[in-house]
Amino acid sequence: MIYAKCLIMKEYRVKIIGVDCPTCVYSIERELRKIKGFTEIKVDIATGEAVIKCNSDECSISKIYDAIREAGYDLYKETLVTYVNISPEQVGVLEKKIAEIKGVIEAKISSSTGLIKINIxxxxxxxxxxxxELLRKGVEIKQTPEVKVHVSDKITLITxxxxxxxxxxxxxxxxxxxLNPSIPMNEGVxxxxxxxxxxxxxSVVKKGYKLLLxxxxxxxxxxxxxxxxxxxxxxxxxxxxxxxxHSSNTIIHSSSFFxxxxxxxxxxxxxxxxxEKLKQKALKHLEELEKASRGKARIVKNSDVVEVNAEQVNIGDIVEVKTGDMxxxxGIVIEGAGYVDESLLTGESKPVFKKAENRDYxxxxxxxxxxxxxxxxTRTGEDTVIARITEGAREAQFHKPVIQKFADKVVGLLTWIVIALAIIVAVAWYILTGSISLSLLFAAAVLAVTCPCPxxxxxxxxxxxxxxxxxxxGILxxxxxxxxxxxxxxxxxxxxxxxxTLGEPRVKQVILLNNSNEEEIMHYTCSLEARSEHKLAQSLLEYCRENKYNLSSDVSYFEYFPGMGLIGQINEHTISIGNVELANRLGVELDQRILSLINEIGSRGSTPILVSIDNKPAAIVEVSDTLRxxxxxxxxxxxxxxxxVGLASGDIKGIVEKFREELKLDFAEGELRPMDKAEIIQRLQSNGGRVLFIGDGVNDAIAMSTSFIGIAMGKASDIAKxxxxxxxxxxxxxxxxKLYDLSRKVNKLALENLIWAFIYNTTLIPIAAGALYPQYGIVLKPEWAALAMILSDITVILNSLRVGLSKAK
Structure with a gap:
């Protein structure tokens, strides 16, 4: 008889973000075909809704999600965030169980806080x-840290x-x-x-057996x-x-088991x-951040002041703040002044004076x-800096160091190994001594002393x-x-x-070329720069405001070229604003005098911006910034x-060279486009380098993504952040x-914790199993074994708290 293997047909309905053409679908399908068991995808380009068919269990929604993201698109998804009571050794198993729930794309659990984040x-x-479904699977949901029920907490403590x-x-x-056999003992007590x-x-016993089942x-x-x-x-x-x-041994008594x-x-x-209380104390700052992101706000509407929840405030609303208010x-201060404590956000304990005249933030x-x-x-809810800090602190917990991934694998097996070891110990001692009580006492001690938690x-x-x-x-x-x-x-x-540099460039001078008119040149320049997010664009716009140059709304064409500049069209005139490379690509003829002026500006550490109208040089704008x-x-x-230490910049080589000499840098590269920066980083890393790149602009996003570590300045563009x-x-x-010093301390303490956990388990498990009993008659009783286990846990937490004692230099 011939048996045909029945194929499992599975169908997933998803909504893909960013699909607007058949080419998009082709790109996605190409990635999906790498998944074993994928058979077909049908996409409604108008809505982004798709049906994906598979004939294998290996073709899961999580793999589909990864493939679609790899193709450069994303899935429409929602997120469930809550906290669970969970031991570190259960994290891997629970993540797999949650992933089996229909509609779950991925689940991440923080073993330190119990935070669980599920994308559905x-x-x-x-x-x-x-x-x-989590409740049905026996997952114990607990209250989030910000919700406290003090009465229940007190009852738990008393119990x-x-x-x-x-x-x-x-x-x-x-x-x-x-110790004194003459004193009678009532075992009933x-x-x-x-x-x-x-x-x-x-509850502890019930949970223990439930997890075992x-x-x-x-x-x-x-x-x-x-x-x-x-x-x-x-x-x-x-x-x-x-x-x-084995009653002759005074160590083993009939009451020992009770x-x-x-x-x-x-x-x-x-x-x-x-x-648990120590862990809550250790992570209290996260709770403070979460509390600070909630609360009330007073909105000024005409002559009335209305109090609402902070999440009800909209962008553009005027909010009133009085002394003592959080x-x-x-937003921007438009009226009044005062001293503001920003220590929760920046760590700076000294209050900062903010006033409306400066339009302080x-x-x-x-x-x-x-x-x-x-x-x-200007920003509310999840877009505020404090919300980003809180979310960043939460999200960081899900990105595990390599050494932690190794520890997680060990922890996942350790509990089963210990249960097996306890059985082996009980059987071995019974064979050796014939004593059920002694063998069971050693087995109970092994179970009590071993703790995967550390x-x-x-x-x-x-x-x-x-x-x-x-x-x-002040570091997120x-x-x-x-x-x-x-x-x-x-x-x-x-x-x-x-x-x-400080990122606050100012226009020093406008050098006119070919008998052009400054007002006309800056009118065109600022009309186009108003559409740009570049730091230099802001300096040009500020110059136009100061000189009361009007902007045009008749911009019929605008295109930005990362690392070079921009071009646009106003009143049938084509304007280009940028560096020499952009001018060369557009066929703008630059004579020796213009090139000398550009190099001279660069040698002073300033940035030359070449403005051309209809492919003819019209002006060079010198913009300077201040070194931090x-x-x-x-x-x-x-x-x-x-x-x-080096520098990678889009500025001309003269400026970059000046910075290299002034700051004694090991290397400096200029006139770079975004991809050029990424290529330099790739080249360095292919030769064994591990690059830490620090930037702040849209141009730096690719470099940050390519580098071993990317760090964004606080005022960076959103894409860079x-x-x-x-x-x-x-x-x-x-x-x-400060981050480097903190990293060294974190790594040192993490290694200390790991070494301690291994030493504790490898030392006390043999003792609990009776290794010292034959020669010395020493028995580690289960109750003392349990006490040692708890002390080991607490030692790890107290050692971790030492991170908070580090002071930035």
Missing amino acids: NPLETNREAVYN KLVAFALALTAISYSMISM LVTLAFTVIILNY MKAPGMESLIALSSTLSFIFGLAIYAGILHQT EASAGVLGFTSLGKYLE IPVD VLAGSTLINGYMKIRT LGIAIPMVVSIGVLNASRI VRRGDLFERMAKANIVIFDKTGTL PEAPEVIKALKELGFK NSGDAILLTNDLRGIL
Whole structure:
């Protein structure tokens, strides 16, 4: 008989963002065909909705998502964010279980905070359905850090304290009888104490066995097995079902199993509670950021002031802020003045004076210490700086360092290995001694002493605290693996305008050519530059405003050429504004006098901007910027640390060379387009270099994406910020040195935590298994094994907290 293999036909309905032509569909299909089992895609170009068919389980929605993104497009998706009670060793298993839910594209879980982020396909499911499915699968959803129920918290603490006190009583009562046999002991008291402790910690026991049945055992599973098996065995002896053997050994007493059961649960439950409180304290800054992004706002409407929730404020609304108020939006001060505390955002403890005359910018989450202001809103909700910091701190937790990925693999196997080891230990000791009680006591100790948690939280805990500590000193870390990569970087490349310079260029002079008229030239120039986001465009527009040159609205054509300039058409005149390369490409003839003027301007460290009308040179605008005062100090420090430091700029070679000499750079490249910067970085990295690129403009986005590490200045364009691994919120280059120092400390503590976790487990597991018993008669009882396990956990957290003690130099 011939059996035909039945193919599994699967169909996914998705909405693709960015599809507007058949070529787009072809590009996507080409990537999808790389997935085993993909058969067909049908796309409605008008709506972006698509049906994708597969005949294999290997063709999953997550792989489809990755393929579509690889093709340069994206899926329309929604995100469910919540917090779960989870042990580090369960993270991998839970991520796989969630990925199996219909409509889930991907799931990421932070082992240090319990934060879970699930991207879902709204054409196949919704948030509520996924949330209910999580509950059905036994996932324990907990309240988010910002929601606190103090009464419930107090009850939990009292319960843990009572359980701990009863456990201590059981151990003391049993030890008194063991040390002095003349004192009678009522084992019924121990049975009652141990049973009460189990009842008080019913949730721990229930969760432990539940995880075991789910084939995702964690620390709670080991504790539940150790405590309940000890109690059941002790109860069997107490009831006469089993008879105590090896009774000549005073270490093993009939009461040992009751004290072990009570001690394991009593010690670990209180210890885990205190450990959770320590973790909350360590991550408190994230909670402060989240709180600061919420609250109330007073909107000024005509002569009335209306109080609303901060998320109800719209761009352009005027918000009133009084002394002591937290500023609810990002915006510009249009009336009043005062001292603003921005320490939550920048780490700068000294209040900053802001006033309407300067049109100073203020940020949501900062506090008006003294004064009164009216602020015109420019950013609200998720677009504010504080929201970006909070989201960045959350997102960074999902990018794991290489060493953490290794630890995660070990943790995922360790619990199963320990359960198997406990069985082996029990069988081995029974064969050697014939004592069920001794063999079970050693097995219970192995279960209690082994804790995957220190391995699981060794790195994510210190990385999470490092990310939050970075935000305190004005650095937004967007990837958790940045600290690890920072220590490996060996080349630093700076952009010039807005990075090495203040990014506040000013027009020094306009040199007219071929008898042109300045007002006419600047009229054309500024009319086109008004459409550009480049830093130099702003300086030209400011010059036009100061000289009251009018702008034209008759721009019939505009095109921007990254790294070269722009061209446009006004009143049938073609205008080009940019560098020599752009002029050459357009066929503009430049005589020696013009080239000499351009080089002369460059030699002074200024930027020459050539304006041509109808392919004839009309003017050279000299724009100068100021070097950041901290730049020489930072570059010197980087070179002392062993970095090779260079400059990559779109400016002419004369300017770049001047900067190279003034700052004593190792290399400098000028007249670069965006792709040229990326190619330089690729060349350096192909020869073993690991480039840290710092920039701020649209032109720098490709370079940041290509480099080993990309860092954006705080005033960078949105595309540059999105490409960066970190953002210097204060626009101070000394942040690079602070980040380097912090990275070294994070890496050092992460390694210490990992080494400690391995040493702890490799040392105490053999002792718990009875390695010292034959020669020295030493037994590590389960209750003391559990106490050692909790102390190991707390040691890792306390060591991680040392990151917060680091001071930026």
